Amino acid sequence: MIQHEGGVTGFKASGPEPASPLPCSAALAGELAHEFNNILTTILGYAEMLAESFPQEHPGQYFTEQILEAGRKAEKIAAQVLTISRRSNSMSQVFNVQEGLSEILPSLYTSVSPLTRLDIDVSDVQMFMVGTSRELEHMLVSLCRNASEAQEGGGSVQLRIAPHRQIEILRLKHGELVPGTYVHISVCDEGPGIAPEHERRIFEPFFTTARGHGRTGLGLSVVRSTACALNGQIDVHNKATGGTCFDLYFPLAVAI
Numbered sequence: 001m002i003q004h005e006g007g008v009t010g011f012k013a014s015g016p017e018p019a020s021p022l023p024c025s026a027a028l029a030g031e032l033a034h035e036f037n038n039i040l041t042t043i044l045g046y047a048e049m050l051a052e053s054f055p056q057e058h059p060g061q062y063f064t065e066q067i068l069e070a071g072r073k074a075e076k077i078a079a080q081v082l083t084i085s086r087r088s089n090s091m092s093q094v095f096n097v098q099e100g101l102s103e104i105l106p107s108l109y110t111s112v113s114p115l116t117r118l119d120i121d122v123s124d125v126q127m128f129m130v131g132t133s134r135e136l137e138h139m140l141v142s143l144c145r146n147a148s149e150a151q152e153g154g155g156s157v158q159l160r161i162a163p164h165r166q167i168e169i170l171r172l173k174h175g176e177l178v179p180g181t182y183v184h185i186s187v188c189d190e191g192p193g194i195a196p197e198h199e200r201r202i203f204e205p206f207f208t209t210a211r212g213h214g215r216t217g218l219g220l221s222v223v224r225s226t227a228c229a230l231n232g233q234i235d236v237h238n239k240a241t242g243g244t245c246f247d248l249y250f251p252l253a254v255a256i
Contacts, residue, residue, distance in 0.1 A: 047071065093132055095128065095131065097122075097129055100136050104136060111140075111142075112157055113148045113154070115153045116153060127252060129250040135226055138223075140159065143187040147187055147244070150243075157187065157188070159186070163182070163252060173200065174224070176233075183252050184248070184249055185250075187246045189243045190242060190243040193238040204221065230250055
């Protein structure tokens with residue numbers, strides 16, 4: 001059985017106490033995103049029919065394509081809002097990190113460019129944390145994809161997972177890590193690093209330095225929101241040798 005330190009059935013966390021449930025605004029956000037998605041379906045449907053009504057090379061083709069591209073981007077944003085709201089309304093679970101990682105390995109390897117080498121190093125010490133392998137997948141796929149893109153599809157991405165004991169308060173760029181025992185997950189790349197003026201903003205919704213089609217600027221924001229919902233912390237720093245590291249810390253749940 002896995003039991004919470006405070007007596008509530010679920011898990012025993014050796015880190016800080018779990019965060020209190022998020023307010024019902026998360027449920028409202030989910031409902032609004034669902035309605036927004038329904039409206040988008042109508043807009044995209046009519047835009048597709050409009051595009052088909054124009055002959056080739058007609059100026060209207062360009063304008064309808066802009067409508068379709070914006071609508072598809074909005075669909076992705078709505079889907080990510082739904083993901084966050086569903087997490088906030090779900091019951092806490094505990095899962096084995098090594099087993100969860102083995103389930104999502106195919107997604108991790110396909111999240112990086114074929115030219116990028118993905119190196120994975122996981123501790124042999126059994127680790128448990130609150131959440132699901134699906135949530136772990138969302139976070140790691142996003143971080144690994146960003147790391148690969150930062151190297152323009154080359155280089156290598158290093159994924160490390162190991163227990164971490166924090167003795168004293170560690171100041172992070174966004175929050176702090178209090179004393180306790182954690183599951184430490186790091187994703188590092190060999191890219192150019194993050195510009196100092198961007199370090200404080202990279203977790204903001206819609207902030208992005210990428211200009212590719214379909215980029216919403218919500219990837220890192222969703223990673224941070226998911227980490228917070230799991231009572232975790234996220235930090236980022238540039239390596240002295242070049243490249244960037246994202247560090248995730250989740251309270252270690254101990255099976256008893």
